[in-house]
Amino acid sequence: MSRKSRIEYAGARYHLINRGNYWSWIFETEGARKSFLKCLEEACTSMEWRLYAWCLMGNHYHLCIETPSPNLVEGMRWLQSTFANRFNRFRKSNGHVFQGRYKAILLDGDALGAVCHYIHLNPVRAGLVEDSALQTYADSSFARFWYPSRRWSFESPEVGAEFAGGLTDTPAGRRKYRDYLEWLSASGEAAKRLGFDKMSRGLMKGTKDAKKAVLEDLKDEQSQRVVEAEASEMREPRWERGLQEALRTLGRDREMLGACRKGEAWKVDLARYLREAYLTPYRWIAEQLRMGAPSYVQSLVSRQKREKESKEWRESNGVKRKI
Secondary structure, eight states: OOOOOOOOOTTEEEEEEEEBGGGOOSSOSHHHHHHHHHHHHHHHHHHTOEEEEEEEOSSEEEEEEEESSSOHHHHHHHHHHHHHHHHHHHHTOOSOSBOSSOEEEEEOTTHHHHHHHHHHTHHHHTTSSOGGGGGGOSSBHHHHHHSGGGOOTTBOTTHHHHTTTSOOSSHHHHHHHHHHHHHHHHOHHHHHHTTGGGTTSSSEESOHHHHHHHHHHHHOHHHHHHHHHHHHHHHHHHHHHHHHHHHHHHTOOHHHHHHSOTTOHHHHHHHHHHHHHHOOOHHHHHHHTTOSOHHHHHHHHHHHHHHHHHHHHHHHTTOOOOO
């Protein structure tokens, strides 16, 4: 039986969830958590996602995002596969890191606020932190809400406060939002009204009319394929614009791409930029930059990243390379 297509459209909002394979712990170490957040930062930047709430637990994650472009599948495929590769490489292992397909629950209207509250309170429900000290749980967007200087540019954790009676993103508003979450945590009836008991299940959270509209769209598989095709067609022009802008910045042109060696240093820099800034596939990079096989480009980019990270580590620890 074939899998159902993901529902993608410009401006869609999702509650995203996945767990470790066989419920295994994947965020047990600080290194694993930092690695996932680095991947999340790269994915949100490249895909131009808005991040409203997130939380890392021992064996699973929760994300609440908005996709200005219909690129959920592309971004999530990159996020999970890249983290899994880095996770396995660090542990010197292989195999599946996540249990399978991530859940993507569409959100409509006030459901966005309810999901943000639910995600912020995850550490409390797990008994990892007191609700009165929720800001001390670092691996959650509530800590970013409490400490604005920690936020990414694409991160908007204040959205939850706005759905809690229009609270503001100020010191007083943050305290009031924490008080609201503390009350919500203690009030089983209020949490039930917001649907906390079913928050991680289903296809969509929202009004009956919104759900009906989505179900109607799902019946039309051909329309869904058109949406997916349009999303695919939107990606290549974006990669092309990135390439053209980078070439202008470097003071180079396309003719020089063919005239230089495949592994020329500036071409490797350009390949790495396209990969990290736009999640551009290596096959496209290899073809456009005249660098040979995609696997060769990937090898060059990976080697450059390792050398840079090694250099930064040596410099930060005062270690000099032996000649």
